[in-house]
Amino acid sequence: MHFDSSNLSREQQLSFYHSLVFPRLVEEKMLLLLRQGKISKWFSGIGQEAIAVGATLAMHTDEWILPLHRNLGVFTTRNMPLEKLLLQWQGQVPGYSKGRERSFHFGDRAHQICGMISHLGPQLGIADGIALAHKLRKDNRATLVFTGEGGTSEGDFHEALNIAAVWDLPVIFLIENNGYALSTPVSEQYRCASLVEKAAGYGIEGVQVDGNNLLEVYQTVRSARMYAASHNKPVLIEALTFRMRGHEEASGTKYVPPELLEAWAAKDPIAQYEAYLLEEGILSDERIHDIKHALKAQIEEAVAAGLQPHPAPVSTAQELSDIYAPAPAPHYPIGTSTEKRFIDAIAEGLRQSMEEFPLLILMGQDIAGYGGAFKITEGFLEQFGPERVRNTPLCESAIIGAALGLSIQGFKSMVEMQFADFVSCGFNQIVNNLAKIHYRWGQNADVVIRMPTGAGVGAGPFHSQSNEAWFTHVPGLKVVYPSNPEDAKGLLCAAIADPNPVLFFEHKALYRSISGLVPDEYYTTEIGKARLVQSGDDITIITYGSGVHWAMEYTASHQHLSICLLDLRTLLPLDYTAIQQAVAATGRVLVLHEDTLTGGLGAEISAWIGQHCFHLLDAPVIRCASLDTPVPFATELEKNFLAKARLDADIQQLMQW
Template identity: 60%
Template sequence: MHYQNDGLSKSIQIELYRAMTMPRMIEEKMLILLRQGKVSKWFSGIGQEAISVGVTHSLLPEEYILPLHRNLGVFTSRKVPLERLFAQWQGKAAGFTQGRDRSFHFGTQEYKIVGMISHLGPQLGVADGIALGDQLKGNKRVTVVFTGEGGTSEGDFHEALNIAAVWDLPVLFCIENNGYGLSTPTREQFRCEHIADKGKGYGMESHVIEGNNILEVYSKVSAICKSLRENPRPVMVEFKTFRMRGHEEASGTKYVPDELMETWAARDPLENYEEFLVKEGILDDAQISEIRAGIQSEIEEGLRKAGAEPEIQFDEQYELSCVYKAFDYQESKPGSTLQNIRLIDAVSQGLRQSMERHPDLVLLGQDIAGYGGVFKVTEGFADTFGAARVRNTPICESAVVSAAMGLSINGMKAMVEMQFADFVSTGFNPIVNYLAKVHYRWNEPADVVIRMPCGAGVGAGPFHSQTNEAWFTKTPGLKVVYPAFPYDAKGLLATAVNDPNPVLFFEHKALYRSVYQNVPTDYYTLPFGKAALLREGEQVSIVAYGAAVHWALKTLEEHPEISADLIDLRTLQPLDTEAIFTSVRKTGKMIILQEDTLFGGIASDISAMVMEHCFEALDAPVRRVGSLETPIPFASALEAGFLPRERFRQELMSLIEY
C-alpha cells in the first residue's frame, strides 16, 4: 500500500494510528465476549477501520455523522465513553437505548452521531434533512452519511441522492464497498464498474478512494469537506475495502474464496500503516506497546464499569412513558372575531399562522410552492415565507419523510404534505420505523407533521380515495388526528405543529369545500385526546370521525325521533376513551361508524375496549359499520355502494329496536 504523508504532522499521523487501533482492539475483545455469551450479536468492521477513523477525523465536532453498524471507529473517534458503548451492547440502562435496541442502532446529540436502523435506506434522507437545516441556519457545515454497497440498491439511496443534488445540500455520501451484501457479491448487486458512477447520474461529483489507506482517506476527505463548507453541494465517495469477517459473526465467510481473503488480509489497514510509521521513524516498538497498553486499560475500565451495572429491570409505566416525548400542551384561546370559512380555508389559515409563530417550521411537498399544492392549501405561502421554507420536493415520499426527520434532529420543525394520503405507502417505512420509534429508542423526538388529504366520495378511484388511518393507529409512537369541521381542523393543526411528536393529520378531501363553519380568525389551539359531543340523547351512542360524522348528523336530522349521543372523536391517537365509556354507560348501546373498510379498522378496537370496560352497561351487542371490503371503486354508483352511509342507517335502526 502506498502512503503519502505530505503536509501531515507526526502528531496527526500518530493520532490516526491510535484511533484505528482503538476499534480494532475493542472488536477483538468483543469477539471473545460474544463467544462467552456476554453480548448477543456483533457486526465486525475489522479491516475497514481506516474509513471510519479517517472520515470522522476530517469533520468538525459540531458536524453530524450518520454511521452504520461496522463504523465503531466513528464512535471511538468522537470520544464516546467506552463504558456507555459496552453498556449499550449489553442492554444495560446506561446504554444509549436503555436496553431497547442493540448494536449501533442509536444516536447521541452530545456527540452529533445519528445511528442507523436496520432498514438502512432512511438514514440517507435523514442526512439530507440535517444538511438542509444547516443550510437554512447559515451554518457552513458538512453532513456525512454511510451506507454499504448493498444499500445502494435501495430506492431510498436514489431518492436521497436526487434530493441532495437538486437542493445542493452539503452531504458527503460515503459508500463502503466491502465486497458483499451479507453473502451476495457486488457483481450481483450492480452492473456499473464503480458505485461512484451512480452519483454521476445525478449530476453529483464522485470519487473512488482506497478505503484501507488511512492517509488517503483522511487527506482526500478533509479536502472535500473543506470545499463543501464553502461551496455547498453533495459529493459521493466510494471506498474500496473488504469485509474480513461475516455480515455478523453467525454468518461466517465460507462463501468468500480463500484467495480473495488472502489478498485483502495482505492489505490490512492497521498492520500496513503501522509498518509504514515504523519505517518512517514516526513510531517505534516501545511507543506502539505504550499506545496498545493505554487502550487496553481503557477497554478494561470501560468493561468493569459496564459490568458493575445491574441488569435492566422492566418497569411498565416507565416504558410506556418513553414512547412519546412529553408535551406540555399550552392552550391558546380563540378571539371573538369569526369568519365563515371552509375546512380547506381553516387548514390553510392554521398552517399559515403556525408558519408565523414558528420561524423554524419548514414545509415539504410536491407542488406546494408556487402552485400551492393540488388542493391550494399553501397557495401564496412561498411569496410570504420564501422558497427556502416552502419547498417543492421531487416525487420521492420516502426520502422526503426522512429529510423531515433530519430537520427535526437539527432542531427544526417540518410539515410534509402527502399529495394524497394514498401515496404515503411509498413513504411508509420511515414513518413507522423511524419517526414512530426514534424517541423510544434514544430519546430523540420526531417533530414532524404529515398532512394526509384522504377519503372517498369524489370519484377518484382506488389510488386517490383511501382513508388509511388504521395503518398508523396501530403503530406506537405516532399521533393520529382526523377533524371533521373547520374549527377543529384549524385548532388541532396548530397543536400538531406545536407537539414535538410525529403527527399524521388527516384532512378529508370531500369536506374541503363542502363544510363551512364560523371559525376564529386569530391563532388558537385545541387539545389532543378530547372528543366532541355533538348531540346528546338517551337511546344510543354513535361514535364517528371524519366524513362519517357528517353522515351520522344527516341520518339524525332525517330521523328526529332518535335520541342519540353523537361523539366526534377528532383524534384517534390519543383516543378519548373516557368520553366513549361515559356515553355507553348512559345509553347502553353503541354503534361505531367509520369510512375505512371494516376489518382491522379503529371501530374494531373501540368495540373491543367497550366490551372489556362497559360490558355490564350494554343492552345490545356493539355494532360496527364501515365500507365494503373492496378497493375503492371509481364509478359513482359503485362508490356509493362501497361507502357505508345507507348501511349505517339500517344498522342504527336495527340497534335501537334490539
C-alpha cells in the same frame, strides 16, 4: 500503498494511529466476550477501520455523522466512553438507549451521532434534512452519512442523492464497498463498473478511494467536507475495502473464496499504516508494543466496569411515557370568529403556524408556486419564500427522512402527501423512524404529515383510500382526523406545535362542502380529546371525519331517535374517557367509519368497549364501515362501497335489541 501526509504533523499522524488501533483492539475483546456469552451479537468491522476512523477525523466535531453497525471507529473516534458503549451492547438501562436498542442502533446528541435503523437506506434521507438545516442557517457545516454497497440498491439511496443534488445540500454520502451485502457479492448487486459512477447521474461530484488507506480516506473526506460546506454541494465517495468476518459473527464467511480473504488480509489497514509510520520513523516496534499495551489496559478497565450488572426496576409507566416527547398546553382561542370553509381553515392554520414558528419548513409536491393539488398553500411562496416553502421531487421516503433530519436540528416541518394514498411510499420512514426515535434514544420527531384522504369525489382506488388504521397501530405516532373547520384549524395548529410526529388526515370531500365559524386568531385544540357533538338517550354513534356528517344527516331525518354523537377527532391516542361516557349515555353503540370494515379502527374501539364497558351495554356493539374492497370509481359503485349506504340498516339492527 502511498500515504499522503500533507498538512499533518508527526504528532497528528501518531494520534491517528491511536484512533485506528483502538477500535480493532476493542473488537478483538468483543469477539472474546461474545464467545463467553457476555454480549449477544456483534457486527465486525475488522479490516474496515480506516474508513470509519479516517472519515470521522476529517469531520468537525460539531458536525453530524450517521454511521452503520460496522462503524465502531466513528464512536470511538468521537470519544464515546467505552464503558457506556458496553452497557449499550448488553442492553443495560444505563446505556445510550435505556436497554431499548442493541449494538449501534442509537444516537447521541452530545457526540453528534444519529443512530441507524436496520433498514439502512432511510438514514440517507435524514442526512439530507440535517444538511438542509445547515444550509438554511448558513453555518458552513457538512453532514456525513454512511451506507454499504448493498444499501445503494435501495430506493432511499436514489431518493436521498436526488434531493441532495436538486436542493444543493452539503452532504457527504460515503459508500463502504466491502464486497458483500450479507452473502450477496457485488456482481449480483449492481452492473456498473464502480458505484462512484452513479454520482454523474445525479450531477454531483464523486470520487473513489482506497478504503484501507487511512490517510487517503482522511484527506478525501476532509476535502469533500470543505467543498460541501463552502459550496453547499453533495459529494459521493466510494471507499473500497473488504469485510474480513461475517455479516455478523453467526453468519461466518464460508461463501467467501479463501484466496480473496488472503488477498485482502495483506492489505490490512492497520498493518499498512504501521509499516508507513515505521518507515517514516514516527513509530518503532517498541512504541507499537507500548501503545497497544496501554490501549488494552484501558479496554480491560472499561470492560470490568461495563460488565458490572446494573439492575433497574421495570417501569411500565416509564416505558409508556417515553413514547412521546412532552407536548405544549393548548392555546385557547380568543377574539372574533368568521365563517370559513374547511379548506380555508386548514390554510389559515398553516399560515398562522408559519408565522408562529419561524423554523417551520413546508415540503411537498407542487406546494410552492402551484399551491398544492388542492391550493391550500397558494400564496405561501410569496409570503414565506422558497427556503421555507419547498417543492419536492417525487420521493416520499427521503422527504419524510429529511423532515426528521430537520427535527434533529431543531426545525419543525410539515410534509404534504398529495394524496393520503401516496404515503405508502414513505411508510417505513413513518413507522420505523419517526414513530420510534424518541423511545429509542430520546430524539423527538417534530414532523406533521398532512394527508388529503377519503372517497366520495369519484377519484378511484388510488386517490380515495382511508388508510388511518395503518398508523393507529404504531406506538409513537399521533393520528388526527378533524370533521369541521374549527377543529381543522385548531388541531392542525396543535399538530405543528406538538414536538411528536402527527399524521393529520383531512377529508377531501369536506374541503369545499363544509363551513363553520372559526376563530380568526391563532389557537390550538388539544390533541387526544374527543368532542361530544350532541347528547342522546337511545343510541350512541362514535365516529370521525365524514362519518360525523353522515350521522348528523341521519339524526336530522330521524328525529324520533335520540342519538348521542361522539366525534373522536384524535384516533391515536384515543379519548377513552369520552368513549366510556358516550357508551354509558345510551347502552347501545354503533361505531361508524369510512374505512373498510376488517382491521378498521372500529374493531379496536369495539373490543375496548367490550372489555371495559360490558356492564354498560344493552346490545352488542355494531360496526358500520365501508366494503372490504378497493374504492371503486363509478359513482353508483362508490356510493354502494361507502359505509353511509349501510348506516340505516345497522342502526335499525341496533335498535331491535
